[in-house]
Amino acid sequence: MSARILVVEDEALIAEDIDHVLRRLGYEVAGVVESGEEALRTVANTDVDLALMDIVLRGPLDGIRAAKAMRERWGTPVVFLTSHSDDATLRRARSAVPHGYLLKPFSERDLRTTVEIVLARVQLERELAVKEQWFTDTMASLGEAVITTDRDDIVTYLNPVAERLTGWTCEAARGRPLAEVLVLEAIPALLATGTAGRSTSAPRIVQALPQMRVLSADGQARLVDDTRTTIVGGRGETLGSVVVARDVTETRRLERRIACSARVASLVSLGTGVAHEINNPLTGVVMRLEFAQEAATELRGIAQRLCTVSTVPEGETLDAAHQELTDIAESIDVALEGAGRVVRIVTALRDLARSGTAGDHGADLDVVADRAAAACREATGADIEVHHGELVLAAGDEHELVEVVGSLLSNAVEAVARGNTGTLIEVSIALDRAGNVTLCVADRGAGIPAADIPRVFDPFFTTKRLGDSLGFGLARAQRTVAAYEGDITIEQRPGGGTLVTLTLPCTAHDGDVGGLEG
Numbered sequence: 138m139s140a141r142i143l144v145v146e147d148e149a150l151i152a153e154d155i156d157h158v159l160r161r162l163g164y165e166v167a168g169v170v171e172s173g174e175e176a177l178r179t180v181a182n183t184d185v186d187l188a189l190m191d192i193v194l195r196g197p198l199d200g201i202r203a204a205k206a207m208r209e210r211w212g213t214p215v216v217f218l219t220s221h222s223d224d225a226t227l228r229r230a231r232s233a234v235p236h237g238y239l240l241k242p243f244s245e246r247d248l249r250t251t252v253e254i255v256l257a258r259v260q261l262e263r264e265l266a267v268k269e270q271w272f273t274d275t276m277a278s279l280g281e282a283v284i285t286t287d288r289d290d291i292v293t294y295l296n297p298v299a300e301r302l303t304g305w306t307c308e309a310a311r312g313r314p315l316a317e318v319l320v321l322e323a324i325p326a327l328l329a330t331g332t333a334g335r336s337t338s339a340p341r342i343v344q345a346l347p348q349m350r351v352l353s354a355d356g357q358a359r360l361v362d363d364t365r366t367t368i369v370g371g372r373g374e375t376l377g378s379v380v381v382a383r384d385v386t387e388t389r390r391l392e393r394r395i396a397c398s399a400r401v402a403s404l405v406s407l408g409t410g411v412a413h414e415i416n417n418p419l420t421g422v423v424m425r426l427e428f429a430q431e432a433a434t435e436l437r438g439i440a441q442r443l444c445t446v447s448t449v450p451e452g453e454t455l456d457a458a459h460q461e462l463t464d465i466a467e468s469i470d471v472a473l474e475g476a477g478r479v480v481r482i483v484t485a486l487r488d489l490a491r492s493g494t495a496g497d498h499g500a501d502l503d504v505v506a507d508r509a510a511a512a513c514r515e516a517t518g519a520d521i522e523v524h525h526g527e528l529v530l531a532a533g534d535e536h537e538l539v540e541v542v543g544s545l546l547s548n549a550v551e552a553v554a555r556g557n558t559g560t561l562i563e564v565s566i567a568l569d570r571a572g573n574v575t576l577c578v579a580d581r582g583a584g585i586p587a588a589d590i591p592r593v594f595d596p597f598f599t600t601k602r603l604g605d606s607l608g609f610g611l612a613r614a615q616r617t618v619a620a621y622e623g624d625i626t627i628e629q630r631p632g633g634g635t636l637v638t639l640t641l642p643c644t645a646h647d648g649d650v651g652g653l654e655g
Contacts, residue, residue, distance in 0.1 A: 140186040140256050141167040145176045145203070146218060147195050151241070155189060158245050164252070173198030177206055180213055187256060189239075192219040192230060204233040214259045216251060218243075282361075282382040285368075288375050290315045302361070302384060304354030319380065320352040351382065360386040415479070423476045426469055433466040499530035499644045500538050502566045502576050509542035510564060519550045519562060526566035531574040531641040532621040541617050544610040545578045545625075545637050552582030552635060573623075574643045581634040585627065593627055 142164050146152035152169050159166050168179045173194050179185065188207060192200040200217060207213040217230055220241040230238070236255045239247060276283050282299035286292055292315055295307040303310070303318050310318045351359050363382035370376050503525045510521045531538075542564075549562045563579045585593065594615045615625050623641035630636050 139163055139165050141165045141184055142252070143167045143176065143179055143183075143185045143188040144169045145171075145173070145188060145190045145194065145200065147171040147191060147193075151218075155248065158248055159252075162249055162252075172196040173200065173203030173206075176203050180207055180211055185211075185213055187236075187252065187259065188213055188215045189252075190215050190217055190235075192217050192221060192226065201229050201233050204235060208234060214255060216255055280383075282380075282384065284310075284315065284319060284380040284382070285377060286315050286380070287377045290378070292318050293377065298384075299382070302351060302353065302359060302382060315380070319382075359384050360389050423473070423480065426473050426476060430466065430469045430473060433462055433469055436462050500533045500535040502526075502529065502531050502538070502574055502641075505535055505538045505542055506564045506566060506576060508539045509546055512539075512543055513546040513550065517547075517550050519546070519553070520560050521546065521562045521564065524563065524565040527568065529566070529568065529574050530644045532623065532644050533618070533641055537617050541614040541639065542576065542578070544614045545639070547610065549578050549580040549582065549635070549637070552584065553580050554582070568643060569640070572643055573640050576639040576641075578637045578639075579630060579634065581630070581632075584629055584633055584635055594625070 142159055144152055144155050144159070144166060146155065146169070152171075156166050156169050167183050167185045170176050170179055171194070174196060176188065176190070177198075180188070188204070190200045190204055194200050194203070198206075200219075204215040204217070207215060214236040215233065216237040216239060217233075217235050218239050218241060219226065219230075236258060237251050239251055276294070276296035279296060279298065282302040283294070283296040284292060284299050284303075285294040292310045292313050295303065295305060295310050295318070300306055300310075303320075305313075305318050351361050353359065361382040362385050363380060366379045366381070368376040368378055503523075506523045506525075510523050513519055514521055546562065546564075553560055553562060561581070563577075565577045565579075567575055567577075569575050594611050611625070618625055618639060618641065621641055623639065626638045626640070628636050628638075
């Protein structure tokens with residue numbers, strides 16, 4: 138199909154001559170008009186592949202203004218016909234981004250050459266536009282964040298996933314340094330040095346360290362695995378690079394949760410069996426120790442009274458007996474204390490096995506936080522401040538969740554007691570981006586060493602002094618929350634302290650809650 142060309146020329150003889158030449162060359166003339174207004178009406182109602190436009194036209198709309206309107210509204214390519222070649226006219230004409238110029242008077246050969254070159258260029262531009270759109274659609278459909286840069290590590294493109302990951306829009310990020318847009322907490326040396334100025338004969342792939350943290354523009358941190366590929370030109374020169382980052386935050390969190398649940402389940406299975414086997418003989422041991430304690434106490438009292446009233450030499454023997462009975466009573470006390478600790482471990486194992494029985498519950502985390510904070514304040518005198526969020530119900534049993542939050546607050550109080558950077562403990566409730574309910578406990582206490590964070594949910598693990606804790610609190614809290622398809626995460630706060638985040642599915646909020654209550 139031949140190209141359709143519009144002729145916009147107010148000199149009738151020139152317009153007629155152009156019309157004849159175009160038809161003779163095999164092109165279809167979409168129309169011959171004399172003004173910019175007529176040209177716009179024609180392009181609006183007819184498919185036009187190219188407009189041959191005189192710059193100086195009669196009427197208020199000259200050729201330059203008409204060409205700008207055509208390009209902006211319909212993308213119509215234009216070749217200017219003009220007898221004016223002065224600098225001022227050319228500067229104005231360039232603002233319309235024409236595809237070519239023909240200076241009057243021109244020959245048939247000039248017209249033919251210009252038209253063929255421009256139409257070929259337009260065809261290439263359309264093919265390139267299709268490829269660019271295909272590229273854009275492909276990048277937008279990927280599940281990974283894609284960032285491209287030039288050879289100087291200046292950002293040229295972000296796909297939608299990269300926009301969400303970094304907090305930057307593609308338009309705002311374009312032209313900025315990669316290090317400003319993709320903010321990493323720890324950048325490997327190979328990634329930090331970049332590839333600018335290097336020359337190589339084949340693409341190079343640099344695998345960054347896994348589980349790097351990306352800090353987005355809104356302050357959120359996400360865990361990513363990423364790769365960087367150098368873009369190399371045909372002569373081996375470096376043209377830029379492509380960074381592909383995959384957000385693995387939820388994957389890693391799920392892996393940790395599964396691993397923790399597996400460890401806890403294994404220990405619970407072992408612990409419940411051990412608890413069952415220990416419980417019966419332990420009960421007998423405790424009863425006999427208590428009986429022996431009472432008997433030793435009674436005998437010690439008798440010996441003491443006899444020593445008081447006795448005047449015979451045997452009193453020395455009674456004194457020795459009294460001292461021996463005292464030693465026995467103290468030994469029994471120590472034995473009972475140890476047996477009591479074993480009883481507490483057995484009870485904790487049983488509670489751990491029973492905790493987290495999921496069901497159709499809904500708990501108001503504002504109420505949960507208030508109850509747990511009140512109990513903790515009364516027991517410890519801690520300075521706890523609760524920031525309430527919007528009215529929401531979270532999956533879970535209110536009584537169980539009060540115990541969970543109470544355990545988190547107890548740990549925060551202990552951390553504050555060991556640290557001296559701040560005494561206030563803050564509790565905040567909110568909805569996250571995924572629509573889950575979050576309850577955060579933040580303190581400025583001694584903090585948890587990074588190496589200990591993966592172990593804090595293990596039964597028997599504790600950072601407290603020996604004897605102060607059995608190490609079941611967080612394990613039981615995690616098991617309870619996991620039963621409601623929730624999670625607990627612990628991280629160090631910038632500047633010191635700990636942030637514990639309890640996440641639970643939201644069952645209702647705002648008006649829904651009022652409807653449930655009514």
